[in-house]
Amino acid sequence: MGKGEATRERILEIAEAAVLAKGFGATSIEEVIAEAGLTKSGFFYHFRDKNALAREMVRRYVETNDRLFDDIFERGRQLSDDPLQAFLISLRLLAEVMADLPNGHPGCLIASICYQERLFDREVRDLTAQSVRDWNARFRTILDGIAAVHAPNEAVDLDDLADMLSCIVDGGIILSKTLNDPRRLERQILLFRNYIKLIFAPPTLS
Template sequence: MVQSLTRERPVQRVAKGEQTRDRIMDIAEASVLEKGFAATSIDEILFEACITKSGFFYHFRDKNDLALALIERFRERNLSIFEENFARADELVEDPLQAFLLGLKLLAEIMAEVQTERPGCLVSTFVFQDQQFDGRVRQMLVDVIQVWCAQFLARLERVAEVHPPRVDIPLADLADMLMTVIDGGIIVSKALQEPQIMARQILAYRTFVRTVFLGT
């Protein structure tokens, strides 16, 4: 019995540590989205999380390290959303263009819900405050955007193999456009307090994509 308890304690400590780390990040992310990274202080995070400074620095070396962790988590979560969303479309439709169009429609629905629950984009917020960070954070922001655009480009290239574009536009620009629509939609939605704007813009982009490949 003693041996069993001894083996379980490290697991419990790890689980508790992960919960504390996640709570710190949840509080920090909500604050950053509400008022920006510069205005988010470690002291307010400590207060909300009910932890000491030593507890914070156990998980993060400094505020810059916290920013890296927030961006990494944001990237993984959003990549998962994109991948699962378009994978679902692939399962429902064989034609790559119709699958991409369906994926965009599903994405619009998801983004409308996300913007209603928690408006804003962590990457957009950090990009406009990049003077607050070191080179590692700035490079990660670049990497996040490039990874997303590359994912969209790969899908558009598969579409073009079956449906050659009828409009003279580089596929890379078409992929970048979706990223611009999403981030731009987030900014406009937040400014006007209209969560549905981004969803409508994604659907408008969907119509444009159909025109590019089908001419209608």
């Protein structure tokens, strides 16, 4: 990694934190460069304008999240050959990861952008939309794998169920941030996990 790339990363990291705390429109380039320790000229050397910053931020965020999710769901598959058990394990891992963040989840960049759509060009909006579609498609694939082995006890649409995980995470983040209680996100993910169990696991004999 060259020196320039390291600077770009530093800028993007600082900018992302600022955007998640104040929104894109209220994040000034001046404060970003002040924290990054470079001048305005230096900033514009790396990014043509603020919208270029936004594009790179999203690209970076999606990439990071993709790796995180890949890792979590891969580990689940390693720990169980049964697709349902693997998914349930992964959801527990996900809940743990979310709970272990020191100051709570910093926020979802996709959600932040969604509430400031008018500030971004089509390219950025398409990027966010495509990343959501990708994630949901991935969850859908996992659910298909489960349904192939365990016939669902209930007639639910698997696309909707795949969507639901994104909803729970994004909604849980908002809940946690608003109430300043990081554990709510964790609990919501576990509640979703319970729903999955209810749908696919054979009813336990009591």
